[in-house]
Amino acid sequence: MRIAAIQGEWVTVHDGLAARQARALPRLLAELAGGDDMLAVGDWVAVDARGDEMWIAQRAEPLTQIARRANDGRRQVLASNIDTALLVMGLDLDFNIRRLERYIAVVRSADIAPVVVLTKADIAADVAARLAEVHSRLPPGIPVLALNALIADAAIALAPWLQPGQTLCLLGASGTGKSTLTNTLAGAGQETGGVRSGDGRGKHTTTVRSLHQCAGGACIVDTPGLRTWRPDADEKTLSATFDDIAALAEHCQFRNCRHELEPGCAVRREIDPDRLANYHKLLRDARRGERTPLEKIAERAKWKVVHRSVQRHIRDKRSG
Numbered sequence: 001m002r003i004a005a006i007q008g009e010w011v012t013v014h015d016g017l018a019a020r021q022a023r024a025l026p027r028l029l030a031e032l033a034g035g036d037d038m039l040a041v042g043d044w045v046a047v048d049a050r051g052d053e054m055w056i057a058q059r060a061e062p063l064t065q066i067a068r069r070a071n072d073g074r075r076q077v078l079a080s081n082i083d084t085a086l087l088v089m090g091l092d093l094d095f096n097i098r099r100l101e102r103y104i105a106v107v108r109s110a111d112i113a114p115v116v117v118l119t120k121a122d123i124a125a126d127v128a129a130r131l132a133e134v135h136s137r138l139p140p141g142i143p144v145l146a147l148n149a150l151i152a153d154a155a156i157a158l159a160p161w162l163q164p165g166q167t168l169c170l171l172g173a174s175g176t177g178k179s180t181l182t183n184t185l186a187g188a189g190q191e192t193g194g195v196r197s198g199d200g201r202g203k204h205t206t207t208v209r210s211l212h213q214c215a216g217g218a219c220i221v222d223t224p225g226l227r228t229w230r231p232d233a234d235e236k237t238l239s240a241t242f243d244d245i246a247a248l249a250e251h252c253q254f255r256n257c258r259h260e261l262e263p264g265c266a267v268r269r270e271i272d273p274d275r276l277a278n279y280h281k282l283l284r285d286a287r288r289g290e291r292t293p294l295e296k297i298a299e300r301a302k303w304k305v306v307h308r309s310v311q312r313h314i315r316d317k318r319s320g
């Protein structure tokens, strides 16, 4: 079954025909937590029926995961098994190309294909100019579409990414049109009233669903609005997603050029300064997040030992 929603300990699992409420076996949860991992919407799981209770016993290793580092350093998985991320940005006040670049880097470092979707094309005055701006700033090869999320034509424009078996997620700031687009793509009728399902105690409950099925066989995952998003990727992976910068770096005078103040820097000469500043900011964020909770615990333990040995040393000195 596939995980369609998670609310506290209750997991909505779907077998393609119907949704059921299940819980995960504590053993599985502990095993995942031990690997800094967790269940997420989009995961494929094996579910055991025990009487009228459903228990998630196993999870198939996800092909991709969208994850972030929470402020306490914990890794938080937002969605699993995503093929394409639609990066949704409104052609109105929300238009922010730096945010778009950061989303692209994060998505690509998770091996997910980004597609830029500029909504509100019907009410924006300067669509062609905005498209040109995005194209000139981003490396070639990333699809960029401008559309009206309210009408069915949006599904036609996005058809190449909506093939059967494909899973998409929508990322973007609040108010950009993610829900509108989800409704247009997944069909409004389907979502009314939510999912009725047994919750294992004989009652019927209505649950919120995060995984939506499109008529053509694709699935769309709602991801919560992400304002601040510390990427869960190391510096090397992230910097590789700026492939235009990586290619130019070959021509820098110094092999280990950081493209900051070095003379003979090919990157500073060619790349939009704002794009370069954004690149540096992303790498700084990644560096900050690189220590895992286990490393932090190990570090604390190390300092405890150091502290004790210093105290012992002081004591020995005094008594000696």
Ligand SMILES: Nc1nc2c(ncn2[C@@H]2O[C@H](COP(=O)(O)OP(=O)(O)OP(=O)(O)O)[C@@H](O)[C@H]2O)c(=O)[nH]1
Residues within 6 Å of the ligand: 119, 120, 121, 122, 123, 147, 148, 149, 150, 172, 173, 174, 175, 176, 177, 178, 179, 180, 181, 225
């Ligand atoms: N004219 C026009 N309006 C749009 C378009 N896309 C979204 N809207 C409107 O913009 C508003 C915000 O859209 P939502 O779909 O709720 O935005 P969201 O990204 O889901 O926002 P959150 O749920 O807060 O994350 C709604 O009033 C939509 O009707 C579009 O392409 N054209």
Ligand SMILES: [Zn+2]
Residues within 6 Å of the ligand: 249, 252, 253, 257, 258, 259, 260, 262, 264, 265, 266, 267, 268
């Ligand atoms: Zn350089």
